[in-house]
Amino acid sequence: MTIVRLGYVAMSVHLENASPSQTMTYKQFSQLKDREAGLRKLERIAVSNLHNCLRLLKHNLAHDIKFFRFSSKLIPLANHPELKDWKFMRAMKEPLQEIGDFIKEHPQRVGFHPDHFVLLNTNNKDTLKNTLQTLKIHEALLRGMDVDPKHRCVLHVGGAYEDKEKALEQFIHNWGLTPVSLQELIILENDDTVFTLHDTLYLCEKLGIPMVFDYHHHLAHHEKSWEEDWERVVGTWADSPLPVKMHISSPRSEKDFKAHAEYIDPGMFLDFLNGIKDSADQVDCMIEAKKKDDALFRLVEDLREKKELRWIDHASFEI
Template sequence: MIVRFGFVAMSMQLTNASPSKTMTFKSFSGLADREAGLRRLERIAGENLHNTLRLLRHCAAHGIGVYRFSSKLIPLLTHEELRDWSPWPALSEPFADIGAFVKEKGMRVSFHPDHFCVFSTPRPEVLVSSKRDMEYHVRMLEAMGLDERAKCNIHIGGAYGDKAAAGERFVRQLGGLPDQFRSRITLENDDKTFTARETLEAAEAAQTPMVLDIHHHAVNGGGETEASLLGDLWPRIVRTWEREAELRRIRPQAGQETGAGTANKVSVGQDARPAAVMAALADAAEDSAAGQAPLPPKLHASSPKSAGDPRGHADYVETGPLVRFLRETAGSVPALDCMLEAKLKDEALFKLMDDMRALEAAGEGIRVVDGGTIEVR
């Protein structure tokens, strides 16, 4: 089984390379010239996109094929007071450059919208806000010209006093989204509320691929045994990714929308998607149709910060538990992608690869393929 590792957003090695530079709304609203303020926001977004491309080049130079974008690439875009602002034309070139590089290098990229994106909510206004946040993330992927293989990973959300009802509401409200959104979503088990089994049941009902977080499962396992995780849940998780490829083959081409919720679309930015974006999406759809193999299942891995804070993320990833899981699943799929959610980002990935080289040298059934990839034998 081939395993590619990736990291989240920031690099501990590159200097002045933040993809998340921002401006507070208080600072923006204090500016005398609103139009000048909007141009300043676009310049900040341009810097974030420039740094994102630097980070992707950094990944490629080290053989890292999996990367998660920062959700803060365009500051303040989803703010209520900036509904009339459309930065997309000004940022079309740097977005396109990022997408072209991702496709050239065959990288797997994603977003992870934060806790404001909650589709289990019982509150209509929160649902509207969640749709707006999802559209923001999807539009960025579209601006990059990336097809549905580039995903937005989310959690189910809160239980609101009735977990079963919240799970059912999540499936129903997710199902009410346009295909443009639903086709981009993956679902991950969380560390407090919805267990891996409960998340998988929702993913199956929503026909959405599931990302297994093994750290979250360790602290919110719901009494699941290792045997049931590996023998029952994992094969079903793999099947959600196989089903994703099947659905991708039969969906309409880029730019078309079907399904419930299309009439209730919430727009982020004033203009419709630019013609250049639509052309890039059409090209991406052709690329996707040419190779419809399932995406490798995706795993999230991190280690507890401490015994007193088991849910917190440590600086590095403990090799033992991760390798043990990879060995147990090695015969189930030919390939797997693993996002490391360690505090020290790429430095943690490099440390993990050093550990893998040590295992390879010791004859422990690990072969290091490149700077971010191993084969588990």
């Protein structure tokens, strides 16, 4: 038997006024006459985002959801080059601790998936510097919650830069320039355009990084069937304190296959589940769908009557 836990990304369509991604652009900030007042306003926005994260975690608890991805936009302009002197973590200490206390009392798996501009295989020194700084911010947020940062941050391999093999080797080179604490933060995901399951496994096995298998990405871009490499994917998690993690989404349409649909195709998901049962003690499945938590709720409804599943609670089951 394999335990499967369902999770969703960043925000709820059921909670009102609970966005964790409220923001201010640098243009808006630069138009403020009082810079210090502008920084305090940024801090108020960030604190509000964190308070909404706590609301989301409480919402999750009410529905037995123990797997959640935080927004990577919690602190607007946190990595902006013109705000290097801003010590924003001081203002975040109390709300981060509140989140951490809640997670300790009601254990849930949480993590991040930074935006596409975080590129660890770049050959541009400034881009790499910005990438490492962004990862440090994610690590600091997790430490502020007193959550072990290890294997909490999903990255794509990066760009091909017109030579995929060279880009893979650039990742390995830059990995050597990455502080060990940030290396431990990272897990890698296959993408739907450049780096396949096989490419990503190459890096994960060579560098000792757990792999997040994205089923939809694989269907959109692959060289061979995923089943023959699944055991290797599971093996990359052997030394992690966390269970195997994967992403599930469904194509918006055959014509627009790579785009995410609003909900999850239950038949597509069941095909995957039947391929992984008994392969690991637990697999955490992150739902990447436009309808967020509502997609999770609908998927549970769709799967509720499937005889091969034994439900543990409202968001996890055994297969």
